Amino acid sequence: MTTTHPEYILTLSCLDQRGIVHRVSGFLAEHGCNIIDSAQFGDAQSRLFFMRVHFSAEDPSFPDAALRAQFAAMADGMGMNWQLHDAVKKPRVMLMVSKIGHCLNDLLFRYKSGLLPVEIPAIVSNHTDFYQLAASYNIPFHHLPLDAGAPDAAKRAQEARVMEIVKTHDIDLVVLARYMQILSPEMCETLRGRAINIHHSFLPSFKGAKPYYQAHDRGVKLIGATAHFVTGDLDEGPIIEQGVERVDHSMDPDTLTAIGRDIECVVLARAVKWFVEHRILLNGHKTVVFN
Secondary structure, X not given: OOOOOOEEEEEEXXXXXXXXXXXXXXXXXXXXXXXXXXXXXXXXXXXXXXXXXXXEEOOOOOOHHHHHHHHHHHHHHOOOEEEEEEOOOOOEEXXXXXXXXXHHHHHHHHHHOOOOOOEXXXXXXXXOOOHHHHHHOOOOEEEOOOOOOOOHHHHHHHHHHHHHHHHHOOOOEEEXXXXXXXXXXXXXHXXXXXXXXXXXXXXXXXXXXXXXXXXXXOOOOEEEEEEEEOOOOOOOXXXXXXXXXXXXXXXXXXXXXXXXXXXXXXXXXXXXXXXXXXXXXXXXXXXXXXX
């Protein structure tokens, strides 16, 4: 008969100093824990040290509460910013979408097929286009309309309803799967570090309607996508993942659009997967991604 031991993922950051790995690994060994995998990085510029450790707790004399309390005492002495996650628990993700559904469809497929280890208790949209898609996955669909050019009061009311859903369903991550509304600075701050957006990446940058058509008009040779954390600075939050694809003069705008949407799906899925596996740590305006 085999015994399944609880598994955890520890993530931490602190000022780089001698002995961090030794202290952490020593603590885990002393408390009956076995390290399954570990990764670390020291940033010479910020002078911060980052670490992710996946381990199993094999000594029943150190239950969850005792493990956390005793690690907190050590971590406080080293000025650590740390989190201890249950490795088995599936994070709860809320998807937001407007009228373009390729990213939503891709994430739902990955979720249903077991490729994305999450729970999705809610899909939110300012349109009704994808309520049938949500129903096919038996996921509640919340239609929260917001007209173009709506006054600030209407926007605040709609965002309050969004945040009510986040709170009600104990959401760990909000994914803007081509949700085409700009979040208020207040909402961005509330969701800091737990909301991910996807947008196209071009050189030069094209904004507004039909960016792939604009790219075609300028003869762009590379198209791509960027997944990043949401901040009050539009499309300028800490970058998590990026992808590019070479294109050429023979491709029409519809072909560029199709290629771009494929890249968006892959890049967003990677970012979400890394988040729910606790592989992303914030490093100022950047991220450290242990993938």
